[in-house]
Amino acid sequence: MLELTDVVAGYGSTTIVQGISLEVAQGECSVLVGPNGHGKTTLLRAISGLIRARSGRIVFDGSDITREKAEKLVERGLIHMPQGDLVFPDMTVEENLLLGAFPRAAAKRAKQRIDEVYQIFPRLLERRTQRARTLSGGERRMLAIGRGLMGDAKMIMIDEPSLGLAPVIVDEVYRQLRSIVESGMTVLLVEESVTRAQSLADSMHLVENGEIVRSSKGSELLDKQAIRATYLGVSE
Amino acid sequence: MNLVLQTLVSTLVQGSMLALITIGMSLVYGTLRVLNMAQGVMVMVGGVAAWTFVSGTGLSPWLGMIVAVIVAALLGMLSYGVGISRLIGRAGVDFEMTAFISTFAIASIVQNLVQLIYGPRQKDFPVLVPGRIQLTEGVSITWQQILTAAIAIAALSLLGLFLTRSRYGLAIVAVAQNLDAARLMGIPARRAYVLTMGLAAGLAGLAGVLLAPVYFVSPGMGDLPMLQALIVAIFAGLGSTRGTIIAAYIIGFVQAAVSIFWSSTYAMPVLYALIVVVLIVRPFGIAGKPQEARL
Numbered sequence: 001m002l003e004l005t006d007v008v009a010g011y012g013s014t015t016i017v018q019g020i021s022l023e024v025a026q027g028e029c030s031v032l033v034g035p036n037g038h039g040k041t042t043l044l045r046a047i048s049g050l051i052r053a054r055s056g057r058i059v060f061d062g063s064d065i066t067r068e069k070a071e072k073l074v075e076r077g078l079i080h081m082p083q084g085d086l087v088f089p090d091m092t093v094e095e096n097l098l099l100g101a102f103p104r105a106a107a108k109r110a111k112q113r114i115d116e117v118y119q120i121f122p123r124l125l126e127r128r129t130q131r132a133r134t135l136s137g138g139e140r141r142m143l144a145i146g147r148g149l150m151g152d153a154k155m156i157m158i159d160e161p162s163l164g165l166a167p168v169i170v171d172e173v174y175r176q177l178r179s180i181v182e183s184g185m186t187v188l189l190v191e192e193s194v195t196r197a198q199s200l201a202d203s204m205h206l207v208e209n210g211e212i213v214r215s216s217k218g219s220e221l222l223d224k225q226a227i228r229a230t231y232l233g234v235s236e
Numbered sequence: 237m238n239l240v241l242q243t244l245v246s247t248l249v250q251g252s253m254l255a256l257i258t259i260g261m262s263l264v265y266g267t268l269r270v271l272n273m274a275q276g277v278m279v280m281v282g283g284v285a286a287w288t289f290v291s292g293t294g295l296s297p298w299l300g301m302i303v304a305v306i307v308a309a310l311l312g313m314l315s316y317g318v319g320i321s322r323l324i325g326r327a328g329v330d331f332e333m334t335a336f337i338s339t340f341a342i343a344s345i346v347q348n349l350v351q352l353i354y355g356p357r358q359k360d361f362p363v364l365v366p367g368r369i370q371l372t373e374g375v376s377i378t379w380q381q382i383l384t385a386a387i388a389i390a391a392l393s394l395l396g397l398f399l400t401r402s403r404y405g406l407a408i409v410a411v412a413q414n415l416d417a418a419r420l421m422g423i424p425a426r427r428a429y430v431l432t433m434g435l436a437a438g439l440a441g442l443a444g445v446l447l448a449p450v451y452f453v454s455p456g457m458g459d460l461p462m463l464q465a466l467i468v469a470i471f472a473g474l475g476s477t478r479g480t481i482i483a484a485y486i487i488g489f490v491q492a493a494v495s496i497f498w499s500s501t502y503a504m505p506v507l508y509a510l511i512v513v514v515l516i517v518r519p520f521g522i523a524g525k526p527q528e529a530r531l
Contacts, residue, residue, distance in 0.1 A: 012327065050416060074422030086417035088410050099410050103422045107403070151422065 001026045001155050001186045002047070002078075007056035009046035016042040018210035019056065024155070029187040031197040034207035040190040041083055043207075044157050048080035049073050061154060075103045077154030083163060083190075087143050089133035093124055096132050096143055100150030110150065117146040120176050138169035142176065155186040162193055170196065238374045243492045245371070249381045251488030252388035255481045256443045257461050258468040259392060260436025266412035266475035267432045270335040274315060274343040276462025278437040282308045282444025283453040284350055287359050297362050301445045305438045312437020313430050315342045320433070321426065343462075351455040361448035384446045391442055392481065395435070399477075408432055412475065467507055471514050473524015483522060
């Protein structure tokens with residue numbers, strides 16, 4: 001579904017992603033783990049076209065999207081749910097969700113989609129006429145994810161869904177993510193919390209200094225040693 | 237009593253007019269983060285376009301109003317394409333400041349072109365509806381004033397509906413509230429920018445036609461409205477549409493009250509003093525929020 005070859009990206013004169021190659025198969029949940037500031041978010045921004053990749057190739061659903069604009073990628077079905085709460089603060093929950101179905105093709109199915117989203121996130125239904133800025137952090141995160149599901153998503157990229165949330169809320173968000181993953185959606189998840197991510201992942205990749213230093217598949221996933229070495233600087 | 241009534245009438249007319257001119261600046265600042273110094277010139281372009289149409293064809297000034305809105309809107313979009321779009325996302329360019337200067341250049345070019353073609357002479361423009369009605373003994377209001385307020389309020393209401401109900405209206409608001417999130421929803425930011433610039437200029441053009449019978453049509457007819465719009469925009473807090481409307485009526489009221497109870501000579505100085513106070517006490521205006529640079 002998504003194939004990266006040697007992608008390099010950064011801001012201004014700083015290169016952050018130092019050549020990452022990665023493949024996410026259809027229906028798979030792939031997780032990028034690793035400490036903050038090592039290029040996971042920048043990689044997602046380069047894939048979704050918010051910034052241009054310096055070099056390398058990005059192929060999505062059979063076509064080269066390396067130079068594609070962010071808004072066009074949404075129409076192709078690649079949805080990026082960014083870090084933090086990038087909701088529209090002065091719009092209601094429902095308006096936020098409807099904007100998630102902005103592309104014309106998606107707009108036609110918006111009515112049906114919104115019911116599906118409310119089914120996954122019943123709290124959003126309770127809050128539908130409230131302004132997004134009045135929601136709690138967890139609800140805003142749910143809104144951001146729900147809004148991403150409003151488009152014709154073939155694949156979603158989620159950036160740190162647990163960031164800054166209380167553990168009990170994270171549990172709830174993860175339960176909802178699991179139901180999305182189990183519905184067969186292709187997912188690329190960026191997460192700092194390894195144990196959380198492990199519960200969802202089909203494959204995991206450890207990102208360090210803008211490179212993937214270790215990958216693993218299936219049940220073995222990443223061994224604790226490698227993770228500890230990266231997070232704590234303890235050598236193996 | 238009469239003076240109070242007169243002040244209120246004047247506030248309504250002047251406030252609606254100010255809101256009509258300034259709302260475009262707020263929209264443009266909200267979505268593009270550009271302080272658009274060409275807004276006054278678009279007022280003038282509206283007046284000139286309507287005058288050219290009416291004096292050239294002899295048709296109704298109402299049609300002239302439609303022509304004015306279209307001409308100003310097109311010019312607004314053109315000025316985006318020529319003066320602003322190329323600056324977006326350029327490395328090493330302070331977008332807000334450069335675009336601000338760019339709009340100055342646009343204003344200056346357009347104003348001088350108009351002067352070159354039409355000359356500096358003031359031109360008469362017919363009132364849309366003649367006559368006046370007597371409110372009480374000594375206080376009357378012209379139909380032109382009533383019409384000005386009514387059309388301005390109608391245009392603002394339509395704009396409000398557009399921004400909250402329509403696909404592209406919501407897109408503009410989304411871009412204003414969070415650019416990255418909007419792009420990730422598939423909202424074409426550049427199309428929203430063009431549309432915003434067109435809307436802002438179109439509304440200014442409409443204001444130009446409404447002002448034309450009062451101020452006459454001349455290359456400089458947008459200068460005073462520009463100054464007033466700037467005061468309203470700063471008072472409101474740049475980018476806030478609701479704040480702009482409130483601020484427009486407050487400024488309209490202050491201007492009317494000072495003119496009527498004191499002297500019209502002091503109306504502008506008092507407004508300047510008010511702005512200085514606002515800038516000291518609440519530098520981001522009554523409804524604005526401190527904002528970061530973005531493009």
